[in-house]
Amino acid sequence: MSKELTGELLIGAARVPAAAGTMKALDPSTGELIEPEFAFGGAAEVDRALRLADEAFDSYSHTGLAERAAFLDLIADKLEAVKDELAARTALETGLPLAQFEGEALRTAAVFRKFAIVVRQGRFLQAAIDPAQPDRPPAPRMDHRLQKVALGPVVIFGASNFPISYSVAGGDTASALAAGCPVVVKAHNAHPGASEIQGRVIQQAVAEAGLHEGVFSLVRGAGNEIGEALVDHPLVRAVTFTGSEAGGMALYRRAQQRPDPIPVFTEMTSVNPTFVLPAALAARGAEIGAGLIQRAMYNVGQACLKPAILLAVDGPGFQELRDAATAEVEKAAARTMLTPSIHDSYTRNVRRLEDNGAGLIGAGSAPVGAGDGQSLLYEVTGERLLAEPALREEVFGPAILLVRLTGPDQLLEVARAFRGQLSATLHAEAADRAAAEQLLPILERRTGRIVFNAFSIPQEVSYASTHGGPFPATSDSRFTSVGMGAIERFLRPVTYQNFPDELLPQPLRAANPLHLWRLVDGELSRR
Known part of the structure; x- marks a missing residue:
């Protein structure tokens, strides 16, 4: 298996060798190191990945809903195709049962498929139309049309405890890509081989879908420096993190001290009484x-x-x-x-x-x-x-x-x-x-x-799921990191006022060419 892994960073379409040292994975059940060497990157690699992500943003965020959904389905297909390889490597790097990760890989693929449905339905856009009322007393109303748009490049910190479903190809990545945001993942050093396998799946899907290479990158580094470089980079628009309260709050505070503060969506600590x-x-x-x-x-x-x-x-x-x-x-x-x-x-x-x-x-x-x-x-x-x-x-x-x-x-x-x-x-x-x-x-x-009258674990990944809560469970209790609602973290509203129809985004055009449900003058409609 190690012969199939290169240990390189995945920055856009490129495989990038070490620039700041290397590491090997650890088999925690034996204490033995596992081949191959995995590359560490630094500030230069972070900058390259995020510049590519920013270059990709305008085209990727404006992909048609059908095209974006097909891309998510393609990732799911590829995850299923490498299920056995991914599960075996993950078990080796965690000491946990092989069967557990076979199931986790399939569930993660299913999450991508669910987000593909979300994208096709288009409800996440929350399209709303208040038609012009030129004769309204005492003053006329101009035409107002609103939809949600993607925030921009997103940085995702992979988690240690769920090496697939909260990692490189996990729910954060799926929901950010569904929203139209390019993604740069900081892989967790506890499972570098599993991270590379997932990263290659997404990298290949980007290429096969004909998307800009900057839609996805994977970086890895030692210590806190690479994480700080990711959060500090001026092109990042949002960050997700799953881990300890100390780690999450360090990232959150750092992001608020930027010249342009950005949201950090953390999932940190809970005893689930x-x-x-x-x-x-x-x-x-x-x-x-x-x-x-x-x-x-x-x-x-x-x-x-x-x-x-x-x-x-x-x-x-x-x-x-x-x-x-x-x-x-x-x-x-x-x-x-x-x-x-x-x-x-x-x-x-x-x-x-x-x-x-x-x-x-x-x-x-x-x-x-x-x-x-x-x-x-x-x-x-x-x-x-x-x-x-x-x-x-x-x-x-x-x-x-x-x-x-x-x-x-x-x-x-x-x-x-x-x-x-x-x-x-x-x-x-x-x-x-x-x-x-x-x-x-x-x-x-x-x-x-x-x-x-049940137990807190497991949790269903669904439209009604909530995986969030007041501090310190998360840094923002208004959002969930699990379920279809997770896409909302990576969106913001834009209103188009008094626009000619031909310049409007398709979801807001008069003929409703995508046949979406929209809020028209306060009433749900598909007209």
């Missing part, structure tokens, strides 16, 4: 306890939607929930974590839980390899959780915190103590309705998704 109300606890406490642990252990607990904190009022069903959760944790084998640095961070954060009063009540099998993450279940009281904010912070990895609450009032007090979350979950029965009605407004203020 799960609240079990009394009737649900009494009816199915054991089922909820076991089910939550099973979902939380997905990806060795290295998922942004991991249900990390389980909260219930001490009473009927609590012991059954506790026992079932403990038994499920104790069945879990220690597994390789994504990178040595993530494992080290996990170890430190587990120690933080213990230093702040969390008591260990269940543990999976002991680690065998140096990078293995051991599954752990801790317990605290509601009083302790309220007193120690550190207990309400994310532990990225296979550790869960069970919170024993004294009553309904403390449950509401604890709910108010949480910062912004990507999701929150409520388990309730009919008898819990009054308590649920009290809890829901609190959760609505703190999250972008509320789950009822």
